[in-house]
Amino acid sequence: MDISHLLTPHSQQMESSLVRELLHYSQQSDILSLAGGLPDEAVMPAYPALNLLNDSRQYGASEGEGSLRKSIVSILAERGLVSSADNILVTNGSQQGLDLISRLILDSDSTILTEQPTYLAACQVFKLQGAHVQDVVSDEQGMCITALREAIDKYQPKAVYLIPNFQNPAGHCYSLERRKQIAALLDEKDILLIEDDPYRDLCYENVDLTPITTLIKSAPWLYMGSFSKVLWPGLRVGYTVSCGAFTPHLTKIKQAADLHTNRLGQNMIEYFLESGQYPEHVKKLRVVYKEKCDRMTGALNKYLNGVVEFTPPTGGMFFWVKLPEGVSSMLVLDEALKEKILVLPGVPFFPCKNPLEDSYLRLSFARVSPAEIDRAISILSSVIRRLMP
């Protein structure tokens, strides 16, 4: 049945995500996947006892559970971000926060600026609203300040979307100096900051993690956090906090979208936070992931030294690996898959056409064992070398 006449223009243009296309491979037991952004189940705590949670069966508040919102205020305070429970909106993962924000501020007359490269599912929601997504040159200290100023002047954007800590996919962590420069520029130009911070707890080195939001003096801001990378992604619980004026608008859209976030998941997380186990759990996560991160650095140096370029990340889940000239990331995907190794080409992370878009791989170390990392990179090395011109 042809239904194309029923779809809106933006729905028709929506591209299928490469990640989604690849997902079914990662579910095959003989495939070793470096492709997803999935945390390691082995370090997820068991769910709290259920008899406590039977009071989450009824409909709940659109804003989220009051007790969880108070705990989030405390978590944010530790990051230097002063907020109140009234300005916290609990969402189905921070992905829904992005979606609700997009629906609130973006339409086909809007431009939003992003890093280059950036999180592909953010581009999806921005484009679904018909917005123009413009990337801005970024280096290892973060989005370049001159390029950002030029882009603001040229495009008069509605907002700037940033992932300052252990960026997805590039792995960068912004320097404090760059954070300050960006905050000052957004204040000067009165441009909305959308700060996405899901990876900050997965920190393996002593780096600055100051939310840019806390450095802003007068510009509007929205900040998103998630429990998916440190606790249970299957529960779909994240949150958005804002400078206040956004709260009633976001809550109305949340209510229209799905009434509220599942209460059982919210209460599971709240019980875990309240139990006092959270800080110890995060410490443990850092030890486990740092070992895997170091192992991937070692494997890339051992098997692909001088062939690929990369900077070991100081946190997060991803290596952003530049392939040798003339080697296509899409071809690497195909050839590696034949040997049961799944990698993610960098292509979908570039919102705008870019001559280098086919030159990167995003490799995740989070869900594979140290031994598997070694084996995967060794196979990947032979694939890449075979494809070199």
Place this chain on the structure above:
Amino acid sequence: MDISHLLTPHSQQMESSLVRELLHYSQQSDILSLAGGLPDEAVMPAYPALNLLNDSRQYGASEGEGSLRKSIVSILAERGLVSSADNILVTNGSQQGLDLISRLILDSDSTILTEQPTYLAACQVFKLQGAHVQDVVSDEQGMCITALREAIDKYQPKAVYLIPNFQNPAGHCYSLERRKQIAALLDEKDILLIEDDPYRDLCYENVDLTPITTLIKSAPWLYMGSFSKVLWPGLRVGYTVSCGAFTPHLTKIKQAADLHTNRLGQNMIEYFLESGQYPEHVKKLRVVYKEKCDRMTGALNKYLNGVVEFTPPTGGMFFWVKLPEGVSSMLVLDEALKEKILVLPGVPFFPCKNPLEDSYLRLSFARVSPAEIDRAISILSSVIRRLMP
């Protein structure tokens, strides 16, 4: 901080839901609420044992859990609706199904036809897409066929949105004859049917419940179901099934919106369905709710005979009560609240201006006890009589 320049035109126009405004009253312990559409916690089963459910911690599929989708296929087959797991999308309650469908097909160039009155949160999502929502005269057998034909010819709508079973708010259940006429007309005009069916299991009389979807021969269709009225609304699990061509598009929007529905809730429901307790549970629900429904009929006849007009519903949760001429439903709300009784005025259920929009109350009997029903209607009676001109 003024952020109005940042909001899209449709976001700016979005009205706050009266239901949401009233929600904080219903949380006060001394208020007796007939306002919400909340099921009775007393008849919700306890959650299944949690040790079985720890495998739902990781990220999951955007389409939903495979096992649950198969169970939904069986549930739909009992309704005469032949489908396959591939065409089932699990959503955060059926509300999210409505939202995803709206985002797929509606924009500011679209018209969607609804019953008069209709579910207010459906209008919210339709209007958030900028669509024109046009209601069509409906009687106790359902949407009037002549009016529907005229509206289709006049507005060339993208779709028709119907709640044929125990409609919210009017409580009507469509006759089989009307179902057949509507299906034939939609086939003739090739208009998309969006059929919303959350209340069908709450059936207290022997009435026809044939999904209009199953009577359609060639027109496109989408059908939504929910577990919120019969199991645990706090889990936010519903589903959308479609004629197939919609599936890949809806799944892409679902993925962009929030990646997937919380897996713990999906698995809770799947374990309950698999346990074989579902048919017995539904039987029990019908007994409990039928008693309350009868009690409300009795109380309305006892205290408001000849003053208000209503037809006792044959299922669902709601009485749609017409007030005496000259009595404003908004005033009844205010005055009844002073006596700690919360009712829902019919105003927000009319998508288009209507001379009768302030003349109805929606009264829910689901969450109050039989004795409370009696007390509430007795107080309501004195309020209404006091306001009569």
